[in-house]
Amino acid sequence: MIRVSALYPNGEGSRFDARYYVERHEPFAAGMLKPFGLLEIRTAIGQSALDGAPPPFWAISEMVFTTRDHFETAMDRCGERLFADIPNYTDVVPVLQFSELGADTQS
Numbered sequence: 001m002i003r004v005s006a007l008y009p010n011g012e013g014s015r016f017d018a019r020y021y022v023e024r025h026e027p028f029a030a031g032m033l034k035p036f037g038l039l040e041i042r043t044a045i046g047q048s049a050l051d052g053a054p055p056p057f058w059a060i061s062e063m064v065f066t067t068r069d070h071f072e073t074a075m076d077r078c079g080e081r082l083f084a085d086i087p088n089y090t091d092v093v094p095v096l097q098f099s100e101l102g103a104d105t106q107s
Contacts, residue, residue: 001039001064001065001066001067001100001101002064002065002067002068002071002098002099002100002101003062003063003064003065003098003099003100003101004062004063004064004065004071004096004097004098004099005060005061005062005063005096005097005099006059006060006061006062006063006094006095006096007057007059007060007094007095007096007097008057008058008059008060008061008090008092008094008095009056009057009058009092009095010046010054010055010056010057010058010092011092014058014090014091014092015090015091015092016058016059016089016090016092017088017089017090018045018058018059018089020088020089021043021045021059021061021089021090022043022045024088024089025085025088025089026041026043026061028082028085029041029063029082032074032077032078032081032082033063033065033074033078036065036070036071036073036074036077036078037065037066037067037070037071037073037074038063038064038065038070038074039064039065039066040062040063040064041061041062041063041064042061042062043059043060043061043062044059044060044061045058045059046058046059046060058090058092064101068098071098
């Protein structure tokens with residue numbers, strides 16, 4: 001399994017509509033991507049940095065796919081519609097990162 005993280009940097013003067021993202025974009029994305037191997041999607045909305053300053057990221061959204069190939073197919077089929085929705089909730093270009101899921105480290 002792989003995790004695809006979309007990080008939305010909180011740059012000076014940028015905007016991010018968390019309500020739209022959680023209530024509309026995330027369900028929209030999940031509905032389109034599940035047929036292509038999406039197993040889970042969850043989002044953390046930034047509240048603050050540890051020192052109380054504004055959060056370095058507006059949001060971090062994580063999508064778990066069965067394989068990178070499934071993600072690539074999903075983006076080929078749905079990416080244009082997903083990216084077209086971005087202006088509805090932010091003017092930030094998300095930073096995307098692939099990660100491999102590690103072993104469960106809970107004890």
